[in-house]
Amino acid sequence: MGAIGRYIFRTTLGAFVVILVSLTAVIWVTQALHDIDxxxxxxxxxxxxxxxTGLIVPLLVMxxxxxxxxxxxxxxxxxxxxxxxIIVMNAAGMSPWRLFRAFLAVALVVAAIxxxxxxxxxxxxxxxxRNALVEARANFVTSIVQPGRFTSVExxxxxxxxxxxxxxxMTGILVDxxxxxxxxxTYLADEGELLGNERGTFLVLQxxxxxxxxxxxxxxKLVTFSKYAFDLSRFVGTTPVIRYSSRERYFWELLHPDPDxxxxxxxxxxxxxxIHDRIAAPIYPLAFVVIAFMYLGAPRTTRQSxxxxxxxxxxxxxxxxxxxxxxxxVGVNQPLVLGAQYLALLVTFAFGLFAxxxxxxxEPPAFVTNAITALTERLTARRGATGSAKP
Numbered sequence: 001m002g003a004i005g006r007y008i009f010r011t012t013l014g015a016f017v018v019i020l021v022s023l024t025a026v027i028w029v030t031q032a033l034h035d036i037d038x039x040x041x042x043x044x045x046x047x048x049x050x051x052x053t054g055l056i057v058p059l060l061v062m063x064x065x066x067x068x069x070x071x072x073x074x075x076x077x078x079x080x081x082x083x084x085x086i087i088v089m090n091a092a093g094m095s096p097w098r099l100f101r102a103f104l105a106v107a108l109v110v111a112a113i114x115x116x117x118x119x120x121x122x123x124x125x126x127x128x129x130r131n132a133l134v135e136a137r138a139n140f141v142t143s144i145v146q147p148g149r150f151t152s153v154e155x156x157x158x159x160x161x162x163x164x165x166x167x168x169x170m171t172g173i174l175v176d177x178x179x180x181x182x183x184x185x186t187y188l189a190d191e192g193e194l195l196g197n198e199r200g201t202f203l204v205l206q207x208x209x210x211x212x213x214x215x216x217x218x219x220x221k222l223v224t225f226s227k228y229a230f231d232l233s234r235f236v237g238t239t240p241v242i243r244y245s246s247r248e249r250y251f252w253e254l255l256h257p258d259p260d261x262x263x264x265x266x267x268x269x270x271x272x273x274x275i276h277d278r279i280a281a282p283i284y285p286l287a288f289v290v291i292a293f294m295y296l297g298a299p300r301t302t303r304q305s306x307x308x309x310x311x312x313x314x315x316x317x318x319x320x321x322x323x324x325x326x327x328x329x330v331g332v333n334q335p336l337v338l339g340a341q342y343l344a345l346l347v348t349f350a351f352g353l354f355a356x357x358x359x360x361x362x363e364p365p366a367f368v369t370n371a372i373t374a375l376t377e378r379l380t381a382r383r384g385a386t387g388s389a390k391p
Contacts, residue, residue, distance in 0.1 A: 004089065008076065008102035015072035016106065023068055024060050031056055055129035058121040062114055066285045069110045070292055070317050073103055074310060077296040081306060090299040096356050100293050107289040115282035119251035126248045161192075169193050173205060175230060186211045187230065194232070202229040246274040254278065269332040276338045277328045280345065284321065287345050290352035291316040298361040312362065320344055 032053035080086045089099060150160045156179045162172025175187040189208030194201065205228045213220035243263055246254065254275045257264040264271050295313040296306065324341040331338035355362060 004094070005098070005102040005105075008080075008099070009105050011079075012072050012076045012103060012106045013109065015075050016069050016110065019071050020061065020065055020068040023064050024057060027060055027064065028053070028057055031060075052129065052132045055125040055132070058117050058125040062117040062122050062281065065110050065114050065117075066288050066321075067317075069107065069285050070288045070313070072106075073289055073292040074296060074313060076103075077292065078306060078310065081296070081299075086297070087299045096293075096297060096359055100297060100356055103289050103293055104286070107285045110285040111282040114285060118278045118281045123244075123248050123250050127244060130242060130244070130248065173203075173208070175203075175205075182215045184213045184215075187228070189228070195229075201232045203232050204229050246271045249274075251275075251278050269335070272335060273328045273331045273338060276331065276341070277324075280324060280341050283345055284324065287320060287348045287352075288317050290349060290356070291320065294352045294355045294360075295362050297356060298359060309362070316348075320348055 147161055147163050150158055152158050158176040160174040161170045164170050170192045171190065173189045173192045177185045187205060187208060187210045189205035191207060192203055192205045195204050207226060208228065209222060209224045210228065211220050211222050246267065254271055257271070292313045295309045323344045327337050327340040
């Protein structure tokens with residue numbers, strides 16, 4: 001790779017990184033808001049919240065990386081064309097293949113990232129995310145007792161807390177226990193926290209009082225305490241057994257599942273479709289670069305509009321990815337449909353590489369261009385007439 005190739009490689013890779021980070025950050029924020037209750041209602045701190053929701057980032061990278069690559073390639077090719085650099089390279093005798101190799105090198109880097117992410121990083125992140133959410137929500141206090149609400153855990157037992165601090169300390173605690181028909185007990189405490197040991201799980205109340213009202217007696221008995229342990233062992237459930245879905249399995253686990261695992265037997269179509277989706281994932285960045293270069297890599301003068309070519313490249317990329325998504329979804333029940341995405345990729349590579357090697361300039365038919373030009377002129381004239389009519 002010569003100096004020009006290294007320049008294109010650096011520019012494209014830099015644009016790809018910026019676009020990937022920007023898009024991933026925006027989409028991550030929207031996804032993280034779905035689990036904001038981990039921080040507001042379940043006592044998780046900001047760092048814990050970011051750590052838990054950040055586990056979805058590998059999945060986002062796997063999906064967004066090919067799209068970010070297309071945007072980067074379109075940006076660089078449009079920049080080279082606007083500065084007339086592609087025309088100069090072509091006039092100097094540089095073949096389209098030599099220019100295409102730099103973009104192909106970036107596509108190979110992205111394909112390697114997508115392959116590693118789909119095979120290991122994305123399933124790993126989704127597994128850790130599920131484990132963290134299950135662990136956070138399995139606890140009685142974090143999942144049932146929410147600040148500001150009166151929550152009935154079971155018949156005749158009600159909990160209320162005013163606030164839960166990031167450290168896990170709860171304030172303004174009320175426990176109303178009417179399970180014993182012979183006695184009603186109401187506990188009030190300034191503070192409390194959940195503690196567990198070999199004897200069980202306890203809500204340790206501090207600086208409070210308990211009011212006991214025995215049936216048949218007129219006046220209740222009030223007892224103050226500095227510390228009191230309320231037994232919660234029967235309410236704190238154990239962490240359930242987690243069965244990972246096909247998307248949460250490593251690639252080698254999809255290829256060779258555990259014979260004793262009932263999920264692959266119950267959902268063979270889902271696992272088969274996931275395998276083909278993982279195989280095709282690293283191929284899409286290469287196909288997308290071929291489509292983008294096929295539309296925008298040929299030399300054009302500054303008089304020739306590239307807007308329609310950019311639209312064509314985006315439409316081609318969208319159509320190819322849509323075929324892939326559809327084949328995976330339908331292929332769950334119709335295995336033969338899974339071959340549609342490979343056929344679409346094969347046609348894309350065959351036609352795209354032929355167009356690149358032949359130096360074809362792919363443009364819409366003349367009547368389409370003329371119609372768009374006429375429409376643009378008509379709209380411009382109407383806007384000018386409207387502007388001149390105003391006083």
